[in-house]
Amino acid sequence: MKPKRNLLLLITFFVFLSLNSFSTVESDLASERAALVTLRDAVGGRSLLWNLSDNPCQWVGVFCDQKRTTVVELRLPGMGLSGQLPVALGNLTSLQTLSVRFNALSGPIPADIGNIVSLRNLYLQGNFFSGEIPEFLFRLQNLVRLNLANNNFSGVISPSFNNLTRLDTLYLEENQLTGSIPDLNLPLDQFNVSFNNLxxxxxxKLSNKPVSSFQGTLLCGKPLVSCNGPSNGNSNDDKLSGGAIAGIVVGCVVGFLLLLMILIFLCRRKRDKTVVSKDVELPKEVAVEIPNGKPAGEGGNVSAGHAVAVVKSEAKSSGTKNLVFFGNTARSFGLEDLLKASAEVLGKGTFGTAYKATLDAGVVVAVKRLKEVTVPEKEFQGED
Structure with a gap:
C-alpha cells in the first residue's frame, strides 16, 4: 500500500512541475505578445499584418525559437512605420535581432532596449531617430552589429563604445555627429562615419579602413590627407607633400623657360622675314631718256637721239646695277660713263624728275629718275 502511495505522490509532483513550467512559458509569451501589440498600436503608416487571435510566433516579421516559446527576432524593414518606438520592447528579453530599418520612425531610442542583454544585432538605419547616441546601448555587451546610419543623431562619438567588446560592425554615417573619433580598441571589421561634422x-587603429569610411568629414591623417602635425603619426605624408611641391615648382620653371625660348625664336624668325622682304624690294631708281630728243619734264629740249634706261640698285641683296637701252640706240657708253656725266634739272613729270646729262664724249641724253615706282617699258617710251 505504501509503494503505491509514493508513486502517486511522485506523479503528482511531476504534473505540478509541468503545469508550472507551462504556466511560466505561457506567461513569458503573453508578456511578449503585449509588448508587440503595444508596438503595433504605437506606430503608424502601413498597418502590421498581425492577426491578434493567432500565436505571436505566426505574425509577419516575428521569429521565435524552435520551441515557439519566446521571440528571438523582430524584423520589420521597410514596413512604412512612422512615429516613435514605444517603451515596451524591453519586455522581449530573449530578443537577439531587432531590425526596423528604412522606415520613418523618429524621436529617441526607447531606453528599455538597454535591458535586452541578449541582443546581438540592432539595425536602425534609414529613419529619423534623433538626439545623442544613448549610453544604455553600451550595456549591450553581446552586441555584434550596430547600424545607426542615415538618421539625425547628434553629439559626439562616445569612448564608451569600447564597452562593446564583441562589436564587429559599426555604421554611423550620414548623421550630425561632431567632435573627433575616440581611440576604439574594438575588433571592427566594418566601420563608417562618413558625412558627419567630425x-x-x-x-x-582605424587608419587601415578605406577612404570612403571617412569622406564628407573634416578628418585628417591616414588614409586621408596629412594633418601636418604629429597627431596622425604619419611623417611620410609630409615628405611626400614636400616632394610634390618641389616637383611642381621645377615644372613651372622649366615650362616658363621653354615658353621664353619659343617667344625668342618666333621674334627672330619674324625679324629675319622682315629683312628678307626689304632685300627683295623693287628697284629704287630708274633713269629714262625720252626718244627723239623730247624733254622728259615740263621744259627744255635735248638734241641727242639716244634712248636709254638706267636701273640703279636692282636688288639690295646682290648690289648689282644694270644699264638697259631702249629702241635702236647704239650702245656707245656704259653705266659708269652715265653716272660720271654732269646733269641739270629739266623739270618734274608724271613719274619723277627729268635731267639733262652730258657725257664726257659730248653725248647729251635725257634722264628721268623714279623712286619706288615700277613702270613698264612702253610707258617709259611714251612719256613726254
Missing part, C-alpha cells in the same frame, strides 16, 4: 585625426 574633425581631428583618424585614430591609428
Amino acid at each position: 574633425t581631428g585625426p583618424v585614430p591609428l
Whole structure:
C-alpha cells in the first residue's frame, strides 16, 4: 500500500512541475505578445499584418525559437512605420535581432532596449531617430552589429563604445555627429562615419579602413590627407607633400623657360622675314631718256637721239646695277660713263624728275629718275 502511495505522490509532483513550467512559458509569451501589440498600436503608416487571435510566433516579421516559446527576432524593414518606438520592447528579453530599418520612425531610442542583454544585432538605419547616441546601448555587451546610419543623431562619438567588446560592425554615417573619433580598441571589421561634422585625426587603429569610411568629414591623417602635425603619426605624408611641391615648382620653371625660348625664336624668325622682304624690294631708281630728243619734264629740249634706261640698285641683296637701252640706240657708253656725266634739272613729270646729262664724249641724253615706282617699258617710251 505504501509503494503505491509514493508513486502517486511522485506523479503528482511531476504534473505540478509541468503545469508550472507551462504556466511560466505561457506567461513569458503573453508578456511578449503585449509588448508587440503595444508596438503595433504605437506606430503608424502601413498597418502590421498581425492577426491578434493567432500565436505571436505566426505574425509577419516575428521569429521565435524552435520551441515557439519566446521571440528571438523582430524584423520589420521597410514596413512604412512612422512615429516613435514605444517603451515596451524591453519586455522581449530573449530578443537577439531587432531590425526596423528604412522606415520613418523618429524621436529617441526607447531606453528599455538597454535591458535586452541578449541582443546581438540592432539595425536602425534609414529613419529619423534623433538626439545623442544613448549610453544604455553600451550595456549591450553581446552586441555584434550596430547600424545607426542615415538618421539625425547628434553629439559626439562616445569612448564608451569600447564597452562593446564583441562589436564587429559599426555604421554611423550620414548623421550630425561632431567632435573627433575616440581611440576604439574594438575588433571592427566594418566601420563608417562618413558625412558627419567630425574633425581631428583618424585614430591609428582605424587608419587601415578605406577612404570612403571617412569622406564628407573634416578628418585628417591616414588614409586621408596629412594633418601636418604629429597627431596622425604619419611623417611620410609630409615628405611626400614636400616632394610634390618641389616637383611642381621645377615644372613651372622649366615650362616658363621653354615658353621664353619659343617667344625668342618666333621674334627672330619674324625679324629675319622682315629683312628678307626689304632685300627683295623693287628697284629704287630708274633713269629714262625720252626718244627723239623730247624733254622728259615740263621744259627744255635735248638734241641727242639716244634712248636709254638706267636701273640703279636692282636688288639690295646682290648690289648689282644694270644699264638697259631702249629702241635702236647704239650702245656707245656704259653705266659708269652715265653716272660720271654732269646733269641739270629739266623739270618734274608724271613719274619723277627729268635731267639733262652730258657725257664726257659730248653725248647729251635725257634722264628721268623714279623712286619706288615700277613702270613698264612702253610707258617709259611714251612719256613726254
